[in-house]
Amino acid sequence: MKGTIPCGRWAGIPIGIHWSALAAVALIAYMVAFSVLPGLTPGLSAAAYWMAGTAAAVLLMVSLLAHELAHTATALRSGMRVRAMTLWLLGGQTELDGDAPNPRTELRIALAGPLASAAVGGVFAGLTSLAGYAGWPPVVRACLAWLALVNLILAAFNLLPAVPMDGGRVLHALLWRRRSTDRATAITALVGRLIGSLFIGFGVVILFGGDLVDGMWLGLLGWFLLAAAAGEEVNAVRRNQFSQVFVRDVMAPADTIAPAWFTVDTFLEQVASAAHRRVFAVIDFSGQPFGVLSLAMLTSVPVERLRTARVADVCRKLADTVVVAPDSTLADLLAALQRRGGAVGPALVIDNGTMVGTIGDDDIARAVELALLRQSSGAAAVAVRP
Known part of the structure; x- marks a missing residue:
C-alpha cells in the first residue's frame, strides 16, 4: 500500500502504518477527548482530556495490530506466506501470499482476527475492574472501559458477511465447502454489495437527520464495501480467465541465447542486434541455465563498463529469477511474480531441466490484455501467441 511508513518486522514480515491511520489516530483522540471523556469524567482540563484521548487512540491502534497479528x-x-501487515484508516490489512488452499484454512484465518479483538476487549474489561479496585483515576478507568467496548464492537462488526471484512471470508469459506470457490465468491460479493448499499442508505438518512459526521462515515464505509465486493468479483473472474492460458502459449522460444561469458558489448553486437526480442536466456560455459537478461537491465550499466562487464555480471541470476514450467498457467506465473515482490518479468520457462523459453514484460502484458478482451467479448480461449 503506497504511502505506508515502515514500523519494523514481526517474524520477518514488514509492519507499516499508512498515513491515513495517523489521521485516524488524531480523529479518534479528538473524539475520545471531547465527546466521550467529558461525559464520563467531567471537570478535567483540556490538556488532561487530550492526553487521555491520545493514549486511548494509540492503544486502539495497538489493538488493531493484535487483530492483524492473529491473522x-x-x-x-x-503453511501460508504473509507479505505485509498494514494499519490504515479503516483498520488493518494482512496481505497473504495467495489464496487459502482450502475452506478450513480460510475459515481459521478469518476467525482469528475477531477472536483476538474479543480477547483484547476482555483484557481491557478486566483492567477496568482492576482499576476500580486499585483506585486508579476515573479518567483511566473511563479509557479502559471505552477500549473494552470498542474492541468487542470491532469483533462483532468484523463478522459482518461482507468482503474484505473477516465475516466475508467466513461466509466464503462456508459456501466453498458446498460449492466451487468461484460460486462462493459470487455469492459473497452479492451479499457485500447489499450490505454496502444498506450502509450508504443509512448514512444518507442520518446525514439528512443532521448528524454530518456519522452519516458521512457510514456512507464512506458503504462505498468501501461496494468497491471491495466489485473488486473481489472481478479478481475471481480474472483468476478463472488466467487459469485457461498456459505458459507455453505466452513464452518466446529460447532459441536465441546469451552466453554468460560474453562481454556486454559483444552480446549487443553479435546477439542482440540480430534478434527481434528484448529478453534472452543466459547459459553458462557448460550449457546449463544461468539466468535471464533483458535489454532494460543493460540501461543501468554505465557506458564505460559495456566493454568490460560480462553478461554474467549484469543479468538476473537463476536463483533470483521466476522459473515456471510450460504447462503452468498465466495465473501461476502472475502468482509467482507476486511472491517475488510484485515485479513484472522477465521469467524463465524450464522443462525437466531444459530451458525452453523466456517471458518478458511485453509477453505478460499481451497475454493479460488478450485474456481480458476474451472475457469482455465472450470469445473462446485460444493461444495468445500467433
Missing part, C-alpha cells in the same frame, strides 16, 4: 500467526501456522 498472520494463523496463516503462518497453516
Whole structure:
C-alpha cells in the first residue's frame, strides 16, 4: 500500500502504518477527548482530556495490530506466506501470499482476527475492574472501559458477511465447502454489495437527520464495501480467465541465447542486434541455465563498463529469477511474480531441466490484455501467441 511508513518486522514480515491511520489516530483522540471523556469524567482540563484521548487512540491502534497479528500467526501456522501487515484508516490489512488452499484454512484465518479483538476487549474489561479496585483515576478507568467496548464492537462488526471484512471470508469459506470457490465468491460479493448499499442508505438518512459526521462515515464505509465486493468479483473472474492460458502459449522460444561469458558489448553486437526480442536466456560455459537478461537491465550499466562487464555480471541470476514450467498457467506465473515482490518479468520457462523459453514484460502484458478482451467479448480461449 503506497504511502505506508515502515514500523519494523514481526517474524520477518514488514509492519507499516499508512498515513491515513495517523489521521485516524488524531480523529479518534479528538473524539475520545471531547465527546466521550467529558461525559464520563467531567471537570478535567483540556490538556488532561487530550492526553487521555491520545493514549486511548494509540492503544486502539495497538489493538488493531493484535487483530492483524492473529491473522498472520494463523496463516503462518497453516503453511501460508504473509507479505505485509498494514494499519490504515479503516483498520488493518494482512496481505497473504495467495489464496487459502482450502475452506478450513480460510475459515481459521478469518476467525482469528475477531477472536483476538474479543480477547483484547476482555483484557481491557478486566483492567477496568482492576482499576476500580486499585483506585486508579476515573479518567483511566473511563479509557479502559471505552477500549473494552470498542474492541468487542470491532469483533462483532468484523463478522459482518461482507468482503474484505473477516465475516466475508467466513461466509466464503462456508459456501466453498458446498460449492466451487468461484460460486462462493459470487455469492459473497452479492451479499457485500447489499450490505454496502444498506450502509450508504443509512448514512444518507442520518446525514439528512443532521448528524454530518456519522452519516458521512457510514456512507464512506458503504462505498468501501461496494468497491471491495466489485473488486473481489472481478479478481475471481480474472483468476478463472488466467487459469485457461498456459505458459507455453505466452513464452518466446529460447532459441536465441546469451552466453554468460560474453562481454556486454559483444552480446549487443553479435546477439542482440540480430534478434527481434528484448529478453534472452543466459547459459553458462557448460550449457546449463544461468539466468535471464533483458535489454532494460543493460540501461543501468554505465557506458564505460559495456566493454568490460560480462553478461554474467549484469543479468538476473537463476536463483533470483521466476522459473515456471510450460504447462503452468498465466495465473501461476502472475502468482509467482507476486511472491517475488510484485515485479513484472522477465521469467524463465524450464522443462525437466531444459530451458525452453523466456517471458518478458511485453509477453505478460499481451497475454493479460488478450485474456481480458476474451472475457469482455465472450470469445473462446485460444493461444495468445500467433
